Amino acid sequence: MDEDILTTLKILIIGESGVGKSSLLLRFTDDNFDPEQTLTIGVDFKTKKLSVDGNNVKLAIWDTAGQERFRTLTPSYYRDAQGAILVFDVSSYSTFAKLETWLNELDTYSTKNNIVKMIVGNKIDVDNREVTREQAMAFARRHQTLYIEASAKTKHGVQSAFEELVHKIIQTPGLWESYNSDNIHVNGNKNHADQSGCASYCSLT
Numbered sequence: 216m217d218e219d220i221l222t223t224l225k226i227l228i229i230g231e232s233g234v235g236k237s238s239l240l241l242r243f244t245d246d247n248f249d250p251e252q253t254l255t256i257g258v259d260f261k262t263k264k265l266s267v268d269g270n271n272v273k274l275a276i277w278d279t280a281g282q283e284r285f286r287t288l289t290p291s292y293y294r295d296a297q298g299a300i301l302v303f304d305v306s307s308y309s310t311f312a313k314l315e316t317w318l319n320e321l322d323t324y325s326t327k328n329n330i331v332k333m334i335v336g337n338k339i340d341v342d343n344r345e346v347t348r349e350q351a352m353a354f355a356r357r358h359q360t361l362y363i364e365a366s367a368k369t370k371h372g373v374q375s376a377f378e379e380l381v382h383k384i385i386q387t388p389g390l391w392e393s394y395n396s397d398n399i400h401v402n403g404n405k406n407h408a409d410q411s412g413c414a415s416y417c418s419l420t
């Protein structure tokens with residue numbers, strides 16, 4: 216019910232075309248996968264309620280086009296977002312190499328300087344992996360982001376990616392507004408990243 220909702224969070228999904236952004240969103244919101252997922256033009260938008268550490272939050276998730284020619288109105292995608300999921304394809308080194316550019320775009324357009332960032336290495340179900348988990352973790356550590364490996368196809372890691380991101384956002388002071396601050400639980404689950412000794416990044420799967 217809406218009166219139970221602690222807050223609404225704006226989450227962005229960014230990354231190169233074809234890495235699986237729309238597929239991750241479809242898996243998360245509808246528990247579905249389309250092997251012939253069509254490319255995104257402009258921006259797609261879905262909402263989903265999620266309970267993390269006893270807090271019910273509503274996520275407004277913006278799935279942006281990876282292809283430059285379909286990216287219009289970029290600054291408005293980024294405005295007021297509390298979280299960003301940066302996706303690359305573990306079977307395509309060039310999509311990993313482009314993460315630096317996506318992080319720069321985030322720094323340029325993000326209006327909240329403590330926005331929580333999570334890198335997702337997607338398509339771990341494939342055989343021809345070009346980026347190792349260690350490479351990705353080292354990159355995440357260097358850029359102080361969370362890291363998780365996932366497959367929109369098999370579901371692996373998808374729910375955890377969104378849960379860990381929301382967990383970190385709720386724990387970040389000043390990043391979100393509470394309509395009912397008496398009901399916040401910030402120390403719910405011992406297994407979460409920053410309670411297990413991973414301060415700024417963590418491998419979660």
Ligand SMILES: Nc1nc2c(ncn2[C@@H]2O[C@H](COP(=O)(O)OP(=O)(O)OP(=O)(O)O)[C@@H](O)[C@H]2O)c(=O)[nH]1
Nearest residue numbers: 232233234235236237238250254255281338367368
């Ligand atoms: N094997 C495998 N294929 C995937 C996975 N996730 C996505 N795909 C496929 O990869 C292709 C591209 O997926 P999309 O979700 O459209 O990628 P996107 O990042 O949203 O692409 P743009 O809309 O162009 O930015 C589709 O054929 C998907 O079915 C995955 O985890 N494993």
